[in-house]
Amino acid sequence: MSIDSARVVCTGCDYETRDLMRPVRIRYQAADGKSVVTGCATGWCYDCADYSSIERINPDVLRKELAQKEQAQREARDQLAALSEGWFSRVRHRAQKGHLRYQLGNLNNAIAELGALIRMVNHRSSKARCLKCWSNKTAPVTFDAGNGTAQDFVHECGGQLRIIHDHSGPRFHFRVATYVLNQEGELLAEE
Ligand SMILES: [Zn+2]
Numbered sequence: 001m002s003i004d005s006a007r008v009v010c011t012g013c014d015y016e017t018r019d020l021m022r023p024v025r026i027r028y029q030a031a032d033g034k035s036v037v038t039g040c041a042t043g044w045c046y047d048c049a050d051y052s053s054i055e056r057i058n059p060d061v062l063r064k065e066l067a068q069k070e071q072a073q074r075e076a077r078d079q080l081a082a083l084s085e086g087w088f089s090r091v092r093h094r095a096q097k098g099h100l101r102y103q104l105g106n107l108n109n110a111i112a113e114l115g116a117l118i119r120m121v122n123h124r125s126s127k128a129r130c131l132k133c134w135s136n137k138t139a140p141v142t143f144d145a146g147n148g149t150a151q152d153f154v155h156e157c158g159g160q161l162r163i164i165h166d167h168s169g170p171r172f173h174f175r176v177a178t179y180v181l182n183q184e185g186e187l188l189a190e191e
C-alpha cells in the first residue's frame, strides 16, 4: 500500500513532524469473545511529547459520526424506495439502485462498527492510548477540513497544530498493521 505523508507544524513554535498516515487497524478483543475492528485517530501523547496515532474512542466524536451515518442511511433508503416505485421500477434505474445498495451495505457495516465501539467505550475506564508507547496520557488532535488547524488541542507553547498536505514528501509503502487490544486498550498481540 503506497500512501502520501503530510507535515504537521505548530503555529506557535518550530515544532514540526511528519505524519506518515500509516494505515492501522485495531481489533478489540473483549473478555466475552466479542471483537470490534476499527481504525485509529490522530492525537498528542504527553509521554512521547509528540504528535501520534491514538485509539479512536472519543465518545462525542463516535456519537456524532454515528448520527451522520444514520442520517445518510435514511436518505439512501428513501432514495431506493422512491426509485423502486411504479410499474417499470424493475428495469429502470438499475445502475443507480445498485450503487445505492452498495452504499447502504457500507453504511450498515459502519453503523454496526460504531455501535459496538460506543458500547465498549461506555464500559471503559482508560483514556485513549498512544499507539507508540501505550501511555494513556493523550489528547485528541482533530484537524479542521478547511484550514487544517486543530481547534481541540493547544501545544505547550500556546500554539496550535496544523496539518499541511504538501504532497512533496516521500511516499511510504506499508502493509496494514493490526493491533489486537483488550477493552482497556492494552496490547495483546500485533498481526
Ligand atoms: Zn508549539
Ligand SMILES: [Zn+2]
Pocket: 045, 046, 047, 048, 049, 052, 130, 131, 132, 133, 134, 135
Ligand atoms: Zn506515546
